[in-house]
Amino acid sequence: MNSGPDAASRTALKLLIQQLPGASEINTSVEVDSPSAIDQPQLRSAQIVEGSAMRARKVPGVSRDITSGFGAFLDGAQKVRLVARHEGVPLVLGITSAVVRVRVNRRLTTWGHQPPKVEFKLYLPLRYLPPLADLPLGETGWPIVDTSKADANGDYPSAHPQVLLDRAIRAIDQQRELLEDQIAEAWCSRNEAPLFVDGGINRSAVVASSGCAVGVIKSHRTLYVEDDALKTVLNLGVNERSSVFRVSPRLRNSVMSWYLRQRDSHGHDPLWGLVRVEMTECDNPAERADEISRWVLAETRPLALPDGRWDKMSYGVRDCEEFLRAIS
């Protein structure tokens, strides 16, 4: 989305121009899309832990008066603002935030034990810029993240502006995930009511092993099914879930997961109304999956409209996003 520079962008621009005399302002502050949009879609196999084959299961006990066991919602947000360039090198301001919104008497309010986290950082490829005199920059105390460091293989990114921009975006994405994990861990450490986490829960060992966090994933760039299982999942009817399977990424923690069709996809994209739910490992995955599925289905009202992802998004998550949009 293009818009005029906001206050934070103007501050960042001012600091950068002071430090980098050759820096040029971008006429309209550019908010860059999330890097997830540029990930390649893929299929991955997963170990089924409920039965021997992937099949569709009607979630029992679903009626319009089902209640939800979730007591709070967690979401994070990020803003990637390309505020200036220095000889073509992108200078990026990243704003990351995360919040838990607790439900009290059917209304959502910010969790009092952990204030929402909001961080401003400048993402600069220092390798391709003149030395900066003042780190961090100015009175703001905004830290600088070097996006031109060597990767695990010791390779430095090229000076290609798009590569450097992707690096900044990835770093901001990781920063947002870090804030989400920190606030989720704080929630789990207090053993509060079940927390509806927007996204996966397997990045943090604390969260992944806690029974009080449930992850609900809306995007399906990676589908954990193949062949017939894929057909089963894509053909799930409304209020049906898939068999529970285990997701064990190499660098992340193992959790149990299943697909759930929240809305009738007839006439829509096959992924319409489809979410993937993650929960911690347990001994009775089928029963627990049914219970959590009912909770997730209960959260489909009220609609998350006007958000375009309303078919998959719960209203609590939309509330978190609106909150973060207001404060960051």
Next chain:
Amino acid sequence: MSDVTGPLGRVVATEKKPNTPHEFHFWTAIDSPVGIGTIVRVDGAQPIDGQIPHVYGIVVEGFSYTDLQTPMHDVLGHDGSPSAAGFAVTERAEIRLYTAAVLRQIPEEPLQPVPMGQVFLAQEEDVQVALRMDGYLREGAHTGIPVGVYRAGGTDAVIYLDADFLLGPEAAHLNITGMSGLATKTSAVEWLLASLFTHFPEEKGSIAAVAFNVKGPDLCYLDKPGRVEDTDEKLYEKMGVAPHPFTQVQYFAPYTAKGITLNTFRNNEALLDNVSPLTWGLREVLQFAEVLLNKDDVDAKADALIDFIKENVLDKEFSDPMLSKKHRVQSFADLDAWFRDVLQSMENKNGESWRTHHVATIRKVRNRLSNISTRCAGLVTDTGAVSDLPFGSFADRAVYVVDVANLEEDAQDLIFARIVSKLREHLERRDLGVKHLVVFVDELNKYAPTDGADTYVRKMLLDIAERGRYLGLVLFSAQQFRSQVHRRVVGNSGTALFGRMDADELSTPGYAVLSPATKTKLATLEKGQLMVRHPHFTQPIFVRFPRPAVMQGREGAEKYPQATDVSVHVAVLRALRPLDPSISLTWVQELTALYTDDEIIKARNATLLARPENVKAYFAAQFRKIVSAQSPVRPMAASIKSAPDDDPYGF
């Protein structure tokens, strides 16, 4: 409920909805005690000239909305079933957004748009500052007259009117409007008079009120205690007014056409001790003949004859060579005799005119003037007997009620015109007995309408409204439809009260300055609530006032039923017994047995007017001496010489 001492909202402004020097917007928690009419205080964050700005405002509009983009989304979300909406596990995010009109900014200069800041519920001292009441509630210069209590959240603040702007000389007059039966207009005026009599500063002089009771029995029991609830008592206590009826009330009413009983709802025998007849004679009426005479009917020639009568005939020894005798015209009966003589003399001489007045004009004027005593029977006496308000000896803090509710329109107009004129004359001469006088007139729609004939009464009301404040003559007026009252009457009312209003009335241009929400509140006001406009208040304020501590009309009418038609003896008994309780019906009947009803009524009226110490003697002395009849005594015939006993022929 929110903590009312802490901030209850925050000022917000957007490019589309910016704040201005006269208006600002703020949001609150959903359960905050803010509503339309609530007074709030904004504490600015940045000092101006070293002073943190405080802005006082009154809520004039409210908005609530959710993050829903279109209602259709809610319908879809609940499958078109409203009952399903109750099962949603989360309520949508919702906002309470209010618009407030600025009452005052401190510092007042430079006048700037309202700054962002926290919003607090106004406390009692804030209300005083916001409404500029601090200017007239100072120690030693207190001219505040409580009109009601402003209530919001935990705040109870007395709202004062400035006596200098209610009774003059700065501004004056009060007008109250609202729906019949629901706006409690009469109650509001009764309450305000009680407050005025209690709090009007002694150093400003004496004050009294004349109230015209134009309908029903509402004003007929001002001296009788009414029902006062606990909540009302608290309001009385808060405003420092004793919940008691008026201690000095005098009622005036004409007689019925028959002249036997007073034509008032308050003619129950138990209430007659402070009810006086209102009767006028020819002199009093002729001064205001134009009130009763139709201008289309009475032309310049007739006017000239009436002036001639006023100048040369009335109360004078009048003689004319043409007339059969000298005349001294003091009553309608005398006037009719004079007219008869004039017309008879003209007929005898076969003349067409007398002293330049044509016979047709004389006949017409005779007809119209004689008709007055018929049209205003009970008020106008043929005999010239006058019983009037105590002009010249009005008492401080007294109420004089003139009951014209049961009279014909002509008689009402005559009473109103003459009494107001007399009040004005006495106030001009500073000899009324009080320095300030409030005149209360209801049904202003009828007496001072926007359109219609330019009547004498309307002219008088305009005159009071425009010039009365310089004399101490203050108009408290009431009506159902303010829009239909002459603009100069309501426009000159410095203070305006509004009870519950009719939606049609609110849609008229006069209410365009009010926000839709304020209009809605006005249309749904409870009894005992008023909206107040006063010169010191930059915006209308909503207040509560207590039920007046006087007996209400309906209750009084039930407790003291109106006297039915009675015999002339009973009427005399009822009239005179308050003056002398020893008077009995038998005494009246024996004393008056030989006299006509007219003579008895005349004697009663004279006694009531004189209010003598020895009522019985005075009443008896009014009757003409009647010599009791004596049986004729047959004279004894002179005896004839008696015949001798032995005279056989009788000789």
